[in-house]
Amino acid sequence: MRSRPHQDVLVVGAGPVGMTAALLCADRHLTVRIIDAASATARHGYSSILHARTLDVLGEAGMADDLRDAGLAFRDIVLHESGEPVAHLTPPSPAPFALAIGQDVLEGMLLRQLARRGVQVEWSHRLSSLSVRDPRVEVVIEELPPPPSNATALPRPTRTLTDHASFVIGADGHDSTVRRLLQMAQTSAGLPEVFAFLDLQVDSELPRELHIELAVPTLCLPLDSHRCRWSFLVPSTSPHDLSRHKARAEDAPCSAQASVFDRPLALRLLAERAPWFRPVPTSLRWSAAARFDRRLVTSFGKGRCWLAGDAAHLASPLGSQSVNLGIAEVDALVSRIVRGVRGKEALGSLASFDRDRLRVSRSMLGVAPLLASSDRTPGWARRQLSRVVCSLPASGDDILRLLAPLGFVRAD
Numbered sequence: 001m002r003s004r005p006h007q008d009v010l011v012v013g014a015g016p017v018g019m020t021a022a023l024l025c026a027d028r029h030l031t032v033r034i035i036d037a038a039s040a041t042a043r044h045g046y047s048s049i050l051h052a053r054t055l056d057v058l059g060e061a062g063m064a065d066d067l068r069d070a071g072l073a074f075r076d077i078v079l080h081e082s083g084e085p086v087a088h089l090t091p092p093s094p095a096p097f098a099l100a101i102g103q104d105v106l107e108g109m110l111l112r113q114l115a116r117r118g119v120q121v122e123w124s125h126r127l128s129s130l131s132v133r134d135p136r137v138e139v140v141i142e143e144l145p146p147p148p149s150n151a152t153a154l155p156r157p158t159r160t161l162t163d164h165a166s167f168v169i170g171a172d173g174h175d176s177t178v179r180r181l182l183q184m185a186q187t188s189a190g191l192p193e194v195f196a197f198l199d200l201q202v203d204s205e206l207p208r209e210l211h212i213e214l215a216v217p218t219l220c221l222p223l224d225s226h227r228c229r230w231s232f233l234v235p236s237t238s239p240h241d242l243s244r245h246k247a248r249a250e251d252a253p254c255s256a257q258a259s260v261f262d263r264p265l266a267l268r269l270l271a272e273r274a275p276w277f278r279p280v281p282t283s284l285r286w287s288a289a290a291r292f293d294r295r296l297v298t299s300f301g302k303g304r305c306w307l308a309g310d311a312a313h314l315a316s317p318l319g320s321q322s323v324n325l326g327i328a329e330v331d332a333l334v335s336r337i338v339r340g341v342r343g344k345e346a347l348g349s350l351a352s353f354d355r356d357r358l359r360v361s362r363s364m365l366g367v368a369p370l371l372a373s374s375d376r377t378p379g380w381a382r383r384q385l386s387r388v389v390c391s392l393p394a395s396g397d398d399i400l401r402l403l404a405p406l407g408f409v410r411a412d
Contacts, residue, residue, distance in 0.1 A: 006136060007031040008341050009334075010165035013172030014121045015042070016103065017309035017326035019110035021169050023061050024334040026117040030341060033163070034114075035125035036172070039147055041111065045103025046197060046290065048221060048229050049210075049320040049393045052097050054327045066109050071101035072222055074208040077392065077402070081380050082215045083275045089392075089402050097402075098210070098393035100221050100229075127172075128160070130181045130305065136164045137304050167337050168305045169330065176311035179297065184307065189365035190294035195317055198230040198266050199223070199286040202279035211274070212318070212391045214384040218273040219318045219391060227285065231318055232269055234289065292317055296361050300354045303347050306333055313361045318391040321364050325395060329357055364395055369411040371400065376407030 007030075011022045014036035025032035050058070050071070058067060073096030077089040091097040111121065124144040131138050142157035170178025179186075206228055211220040217233040263284050270277055295314045300307050309326025336353055339345035363370035366386045373382050381388070385408070394402055400410055 006164040006166075007033050008166045009033075009169060009337060010035070010137070010139060010163065010167070011169045011171060012036075012127050012178050013170065013176075013309075013311065014038070014107075014123070015045075015171065015173060015309070016047070016106055016110065016323055017330060018169070018171035019107065019114060019121070020057070020061075020327050021171055021308065021330035021334060022119055022121075023110060023113055023117070024057075024330060025337075026114070026119050027061055028334060028338045030334070030338060032119060033122070033165070034119065035122045035127065035141060037124070037126040037144065037177075039124045039144075041107040042103055045107075046195075046288075046317045047103050047320040047323040048100055048223065049324075050099045050101060050106070051320075051324040051393050051395065052091075052093075052095065052398055053395065054324045055096070055099060057327055057331045061113065063109060063113060067099060067101065070105050070109070071099040072208065072224055073099050074210055074222070076207075076209045078209055078211045079384075079388065080211065080213045080215075080274075080276070081384065083213070083273075085276065086214075086378070086380050087406060089405070091398075091402055097398075100223050102223065126157070127177050127181070128157075130168065130178065132304055134304075136166055137168050139163050139165070139168065166304065166341055169333065170301075170305070170307045170311045171309050171326065171330065172311055174293070174310045174314055176307065178305065179307055179311050182301065182305055182307075184301070185298045186295045187298060188294065189296050189315075189362075189367050192291050192293045193217075193316060194234050194289060194291050196230075196232045196234045196269075196289045197287060198232070198269075198284060199227060200230060200266060200281040201227050201283040201285055203282050204279045206279060210393065211277075212388075213273055214380075214387045214391070216273060217316070217318060217387060217391065220274060220277065230266075230269070232273060294365060296358075296365055296367065300329070300357050301350075302354075303350070306350070306353070308333060312357070313365065315365055316390045319393050321390060321395065324393075325357075325361060325364065328360075328395070332356070360396060364390065366390065370396075371403060371408040372411040374407040374409055378406065381406045381408070 009025045009032045011034040022032050022034040075097045079087040126142045128142045129140040141161045143159045144155045206222040219231040221229045293314045297312045308329040315321045362368040
C-alpha cells in the first residue's frame with residue numbers, strides 16, 4: 001500500500017460537477033486531486049443544457065469563449081399544454097439564458113482547462129474507504145486495470161493507495177460511493193420516471209427556442225441548426241430494468257443504446273406530443289432510455305466531507321437541473337473550503353452551506369414550494385406549476401424572473 005502527499009481537496013467523480021469542482025479549486029490556489037472509477041469521459045450524457053448561473057461560473061473559470069463557440073445559445077422558451085402553445089417566455093436580460101451543449105463536449109473542455117492548470121483526472125481509480133481523522137480525511141483508493149470488453153463483475157484492483165486530504169467532495173453520481181461510505185440517508189421526492197432520449201437530424205433549420213410540453217412531459221432542445229434533442233416521459237411497466245449507465249468514450253458503439261428507438265417510433269412520438277413541430281426528421285442520430293429517481297439526501301455532508309450534483313439529489317432530466325445545481329453547489333462549497341483551509345472560517349460555518357443547498361434542492365424537487373400564484377396567474381399555469389419549475393433551464397431567482405409575467409410570486 002502506497003501513500004501520497006497530502007492535498008487540500010480530493011474530488012471523487014469526474015463528470016461535469018466533479019471537474020468543475022477541481023477547476024475551481026485550482027483557480028483558488030488549492031492543491032487538488034480528482035479520481036474516477038470509470039476509464040474515460042462519457043460518450044453520451046443525458047444533460048445537455050447549461051443554465052445562466054452555470055455559464056457565469058464556467059465563464060469566470062476562463063471557458064466563456066469555448067462555450068460560446070461550441071454551444072448553441074438560446075433565450076426563448078415556448079410552453080405547450082396538450083399540443084397548444086400557452087406561453088412564450090423571454091428573460092429580461094439580453095444575455096443568453098441557457099446554452100445547449102453535449103455533455104461529451106463540455107467534459108472535453110473541462111479536461112483541457114484542468115490540464116492547463118496541471119491537474120489530470122486519474123481515471124480507473126476507485127474510492128474504497130474513507131475516515132475523518134482531524135485535521136484531515138484518510139482515504140484508500142484502488143487503482144483498477146483496463147476494463148475487459150465483456151466485463152460482468154467488478155474489476156479487481158492492481159494496487160491500493162492511501163491518501164489524505166483536508167476536504168473530500170463527492171461528485172460521483174447517482175450511485176455515489178462517497179454517500180454510501182458517509183452513510184448519508186436519502187428521502188424520496190416522488191415516483192421514479194422513465195425518459196426516452198432521441199437526437200434527430202431534421203430537414204430544415206431549427207429556431208433557437210426551447211419547447212416544453214407540460215401535459216405529458218416532453219422537451220425539444222436544438223443542439224445545432226439541423227439537430228435537436230427530444231426528451232419524452234414514457235410509461236414503463238418495469239422501470240427498474242433500465243440502467244443509468246452512460247457509454248464511455250473508449251466503449252465500442254453500443255447497439256443496445258444506439259437503437260433503443262427506431263425512426264417510425266420517433267415519428268409517432270412527435271405526432272402525439274408535438275403536432276406543432278414542422279421539420280421532418282431525416283435520421284435518428286442517437287437514442288436511449290433511462291429511469292430517473294427523484295431523491296434528495298437528508299444532509300449534504302458535515303465537516304470535511306461533502307456531496308454535490310447527482311450524489312446529493314436526483315431530479316427530472318428535462319431542465320438538466322441536477323448537474324446545474326451541482327455546479328452551483330461546488331462553486332459555493334469551494335469558496336467556503338478556501339476559507340477553511342486558510343484558517344479564516346471554522347468547519348462549523350459550513351453548516352450554512354448544508355442549509356442553503358437543502359432549501360434550493362427541495363424547491364426544485366417540489367418538496368417545498370418555490371413560487372405561489374396570484375390572481376393574474378392563468379389556470380393552466382396553476383395546474384402545471386410543478387412541471388414548469390422542474391422543466392425550465394433555471395433555478396432560484398432566475399425562475400422567478402422568467403415566470404413573473406404569468407403572475408407568480410415568491411412563496412412565503
